[in-house]
Amino acid sequence: MLSRTADSLYWLGRYIERAGNNARGLQVALRMASLMRGVEQRSNAWRALLIASGCEPGFRAKALEPTPEAIVRYLAADLENPSSILSCIEAARRNARAVRTALTVDMWEAVNETWSEARRTTTATFAPDNLPAFLDWVKSRTVLFNGAYADTMLRDEAWRFVRLGTMLERADNTARVLDVHHHAIADTEGDGAVAYVQWQAILRSVSALRAYHWVYHARLEPRRIAELLILRPELPRSMIACYARIEETLEGLAVSHGGRRGECHRLAGEMHARLRFGRIADIMAGGLHDFLTATIDRNVELGRQIQDFYLQA
Amino acid sequence: MTGPSKAFDEMSADGIIRGPYAEIARWLAAIPREALQRRSREAELLFKRIGITFAVYGEGGDPERLIPFDIIPRILARAEWEALSRGLVQRVRALNLFLLDVYGAQEILRAGRIPAALVRDNEAFRPEMKGFVPPGGVYTHIAGIDVVRTGANDFWVLEDNCRTPSGVSYMLEGREAMLRLFPELCGAHRILPVGHYPEELLETLKSVAPPNCRGVPRVVILTPGSYNSAYYEHCFLADEMGVEVVEGPDLFVEEDVVFMRTTTGPRRVDVIYRRIDDDYLDPRVFRPESVLGVPGLMAAYKAGNVALANAPGAGIADDKAVYPYVPEMIRFYLGEEPLLQNVPTYLCERDEDRAYVLAHLDKLVVKLTKGSGGYGMLVGPHSTAGERAEFAARIKAKPADYIAQPTLALSTVPTLTETGIAPRHVDLRPFVLCGKEVRIVPGGLTRVALREGSLVVNSSQGGGTKDTWVLEDDPADIPAPQAVQGQAQC
Numbered sequence: 001m002l003s004r005t006a007d008s009l010y011w012l013g014r015y016i017e018r019a020g021n022n023a024r025g026l027q028v029a030l031r032m033a034s035l036m037r038g039v040e041q042r043s044n045a046w047r048a049l050l051i052a053s054g055c056e057p058g059f060r061a062k063a064l065e066p067t068p069e070a071i072v073r074y075l076a077a078d079l080e081n082p083s084s085i086l087s088c089i090e091a092a093r094r095n096a097r098a099v100r101t102a103l104t105v106d107m108w109e110a111v112n113e114t115w116s117e118a119r120r121t122t123t124a125t126f127a128p129d130n131l132p133a134f135l136d137w138v139k140s141r142t143v144l145f146n147g148a149y150a151d152t153m154l155r156d157e158a159w160r161f162v163r164l165g166t167m168l169e170r171a172d173n174t175a176r177v178l179d180v181h182h183h184a185i186a187d188t189e190g191d192g193a194v195a196y197v198q199w200q201a202i203l204r205s206v207s208a209l210r211a212y213h214w215v216y217h218a219r220l221e222p223r224r225i226a227e228l229l230i231l232r233p234e235l236p237r238s239m240i241a242c243y244a245r246i247e248e249t250l251e252g253l254a255v256s257h258g259g260r261r262g263e264c265h266r267l268a269g270e271m272h273a274r275l276r277f278g279r280i281a282d283i284m285a286g287g288l289h290d291f292l293t294a295t296i297d298r299n300v301e302l303g304r305q306i307q308d309f310y311l312q313a
Numbered sequence: 314m315t316g317p318s319k320a321f322d323e324m325s326a327d328g329i330i331r332g333p334y335a336e337i338a339r340w341l342a343a344i345p346r347e348a349l350q351r352r353s354r355e356a357e358l359l360f361k362r363i364g365i366t367f368a369v370y371g372e373g374g375d376p377e378r379l380i381p382f383d384i385i386p387r388i389l390a391r392a393e394w395e396a397l398s399r400g401l402v403q404r405v406r407a408l409n410l411f412l413l414d415v416y417g418a419q420e421i422l423r424a425g426r427i428p429a430a431l432v433r434d435n436e437a438f439r440p441e442m443k444g445f446v447p448p449g450g451v452y453t454h455i456a457g458i459d460v461v462r463t464g465a466n467d468f469w470v471l472e473d474n475c476r477t478p479s480g481v482s483y484m485l486e487g488r489e490a491m492l493r494l495f496p497e498l499c500g501a502h503r504i505l506p507v508g509h510y511p512e513e514l515l516e517t518l519k520s521v522a523p524p525n526c527r528g529v530p531r532v533v534i535l536t537p538g539s540y541n542s543a544y545y546e547h548c549f550l551a552d553e554m555g556v557e558v559v560e561g562p563d564l565f566v567e568e569d570v571v572f573m574r575t576t577t578g579p580r581r582v583d584v585i586y587r588r589i590d591d592d593y594l595d596p597r598v599f600r601p602e603s604v605l606g607v608p609g610l611m612a613a614y615k616a617g618n619v620a621l622a623n624a625p626g627a628g629i630a631d632d633k634a635v636y637p638y639v640p641e642m643i644r645f646y647l648g649e650e651p652l653l654q655n656v657p658t659y660l661c662e663r664d665e666d667r668a669y670v671l672a673h674l675d676k677l678v679v680k681l682t683k684g685s686g687g688y689g690m691l692v693g694p695h696s697t698a699g700e701r702a703e704f705a706a707r708i709k710a711k712p713a714d715y716i717a718q719p720t721l722a723l724s725t726v727p728t729l730t731e732t733g734i735a736p737r738h739v740d741l742r743p744f745v746l747c748g749k750e751v752r753i754v755p756g757g758l759t760r761v762a763l764r765e766g767s768l769v770v771n772s773s774q775g776g777g778t779k780d781t782w783v784l785e786d787d788p789a790d791i792p793a794p795q796a797v798q799g800q801a802q803c
Contacts, residue, residue: 003574004563098539101552109362157576257577310576 005102006161007311008095012111013165015095019088020142021173022075023135025049028204030131033068035197045201046071052173052180052205055083076134077126085138089118104152110145157256160249164306167249171242172299177205178229179292185222186288199225206237226288227280239295240275246302247272253310264305271298320722321464322736323387325793331465332788333388336501341385341727341734342794353384353729356490381777382487384494387726387739387759388502394783397460397468398743398753400652403643405456405745408475408630410646412452415629416442426645427638432629436683439591439626441598445615447624449521449749454622455514455586456745457481457758460653462724469654469721471740473639475631476623477588480758480778481744482546485510485553487780488756503785505755510744511553513752517622518584520748524617530583533573534558537589537605547588561589566609569616584620585610591625633682633716634660661708661715670717671708674701677717678768679708692768694720723768726779728761738762740770741781755783 032045046068050056055074058081064070078084082091093115096103103111117137125134146166153159178185184198199220203209208228215232216224230239247268254261283291324334360379389397414421415432416439422429432438457478459471488507492499515532522530536547538560551558563573564582572579587594593603595610613619629635637658640651659666659677670677679691691704708715725736743757759779760770770776 001576002557002559002563003576004560005557006576094539101548101558161576253576260577312574 001102001157001161003311005099006157007307008099009102009158009161010165010306010311012092012095012099013162013167014169015088015092015165016111016142016145017166017169017173018083019085019092020139021169022053022083022085022088023138023142024205024207025053025177026072026075027132027135027139028201029071031204032197032201036194041194042068048180049075052176053083054176055081058083072131073126076131077121086118086121089115099158102158104148106148106152107145110141110148114141114145157253160253161310164246164249167242167245168299168303168306170237171239171246172296174206174229174237174239174242175292175295175299177202178226179289179296182289182292185226186284195222196220202229206235208235208237211235223280223284226284230283231275231278231280240272243268243272243275250306262305262309264302264309267298267302267305271295271302320736320738321462321467321724323462323724323726323739328793329790330793332790333390333393333782333784335788335791336498337386337388337727338791338793340498340501346733349384349729349734352494356382356384356494359490359493360486380483380772381763382483382490383728383737383761383763383777383779384491385727385729385734386491386780386782387741387761388782388784390784390787391505392787394505394755396466396652398755400468401458401460401743401745401753402751403647403649403652404458404470404473404639405453405747405751407639407643407646408456408473409450409452409747411642412475412624412627412630413446413450414646416445416452416626421642421645424645426641427635431634431638435629435632435634437626437628437632439629441611442624442626447521448523448617448620451521451622451747452624452627453630454517454521454624454747456623456747457742458745460741460743461721462739462741463721464724467654469656470639471656471721472633473631473636474742475627476590478742478744479543479546479588480742480760481510482549483778484744484756484758484781485549487758487778491780502782505783505785507754507756510754511550513746513754514550514586515554515556517746517748517752518586518620520750521620521622522583523614523620526583526618526620530620531581532556532584532586533564533582535564535585535587535589535607536560537593541588543588550586561593561603561605561607564607564610566607566613569609569613569618571607571610571613571619582619584622586622591628594621594625633658633680634662634713636716656718656721659717661712661717666717667708667712670715671705674705676720678720679704679715679717682714682716690769692720695766695768720768723762723770726759726761728763728779730763730765735765737765738768738770739779756781 026049029045029049033042036042036045043066046066050059050071053075059071059074064074074081074084076085079087079090081087093111096108096111100108121134124130149159149162181198181202184195199222200209202225203212206229212220212225212228215228215234218224228235228238232238233240233244235241250265250268254265324331324338330338357379360382411421421427422432453475455478457474457480459474461469461471463469484507518532519530532554533556534547534551536544536558538544547558557573559573565572565574571582573582589605592600593605595606595608596603597608598611614621637655637660640655643649643651659670661667661670670679674691675693675696677693679693681689691700693701723738723740726739727734728737739759739761741757741759743753746752759781760772760776761779762768762770763777764775767775
């Protein structure tokens, strides 16, 4: 396969996933802001979202007043923000169009229709009353895309590159969401009610609130939340679940390429192994924040290695 | 000379229905107008879903437009097609021999049959190609010859396209759409197939593999990218042939060998069907600022390590100022009389011709020698005095940039319009493939001017397309029943 084709498929997977993650993040921030009592706590909720989405530096560079409206606009609609929902949809469609023949009709239609509808959004779409409906729509479109490629693509190289993009983006998002709230997990003191709202927010951000109850049958407890998001393989957005798929996908590529492997294969294997054999007590003892920032850095490094080995060969 | 009233209608004339259209005439008489309109909308949806678009960026509006497809086919009998295709083969053979000659011994120039300056001073002439013989001696591997008709036996070549002619995907998708929408009607005719075009194209490309190619040649399509108006076609053909569609940055040259970057490392490329212009092919030889091309490509080509289709420099054969000499090429290289007529052409740089053109602007079609796509064109009989004055000034300022031809009464074919079925002017672009042998699939792209009375069929100017049927037989003419004639011309 052409490296450029692989690159487009990989970024198609990443951008669709990013659009969905941003929509989830915004839904959660809206909810938190309406539950929080103090002005400061509210603005913290919005700031946390900016940081978790990696959009804080860009937002600061625009020198905007960090009002909820400005943050919503920046994360949902601003085309100058390469990670805004509309930018992600635009980028996903651009990549899809560049590799039309590598996609199934269902995948193309999922992306193309999302793009044409997104082009019809107006300022009113992002007004407080309409925003929840827009965010639901984005989530359902990304689920549709993921379903389309899971159901219709041949299990070949093309499928592996889309999946690699999806999983790497997803692992990154889970780590960032957890990290931005690591105080609420690590601190046992502080305002119990505020912490509780944050715990809920973390779980909702990765669609895992119900899952938590099914797995633990118990009250929310920060250590368990961390365990669920980092180490429980049955949660599809946990870091270990993502890494299991990343390693498996890279291995599938290596086998189909006659055993050709590089640093990205070693690194993915190492990261998966750490999670497989890791224990939450050790992670907490060593410092959750340190663990997560190290993981995020390694994610970035893995992305770079994949680029070098496959996408810009 | 103009207007649909005097034009030759391919379906009916003088109280008869012409043989190839006998079945269609019966069908048109029987099918309710509403059903036709419904099918027409279905066809549009079909095209939209498959995504057969034509990208027009920078003009506002939806950047990806659909070319309107008319569901009433344009039909040729076997004998008509055979006569036409013999003429096409003859013409393309001569065009290739001309290219081989002008980049070689230049015998035709030395014999004084074509003015030497016309070739040597032409922008489309590529001195870089002098003395180089492409694999198989072929320059234009894929030629699109634009043909118009003015009577039962009168076919004229309006223009040759020897560089990167497009439109073949519409020919193929148009047929698919017709087979899906009108299986019975198609079944009632014995239509010669066109669906094997991609296979023929691949065979043609493989047959001109360079001398240093080992094993099965690896073929790729080189596209300028997804913003090109024909990008859909590039992907479509690649998909149908099972080859990669690559952009310039996907390729690189090392020690005069071309490779593409793949997920399993570099892979050698043998034949490039390039859909980018000469100017952008190789920044080391042509435009240095081009990012669409591949540095070192021309050196690899000359070293015999890669084949380019069509060859750089092929444009000198389809230049509008060289066009009047194509019949002379046929006589010179083949010793034959041309089977297809050329349209009489006035070269404005000749004093005598220019005087005639300026005096008869209201009767002529004036074209830019460098223009394409129907841009910068004057259709005399449909022009205003102001437009004529403007063109007269432009011609006087830059006479070498303009040619003029008499306005031909292009034939018409019944077409579905908002107000019913009406005659509309058409042309035809058959695609001639030239490798070790010459191949043509029976048919081509019929373009139709959808506006009443319009003679401009270009898609950028409101033109549409029709499926072109070549029949396996020659059905006899039938008398036109009154009702049919009335409807066909309403």
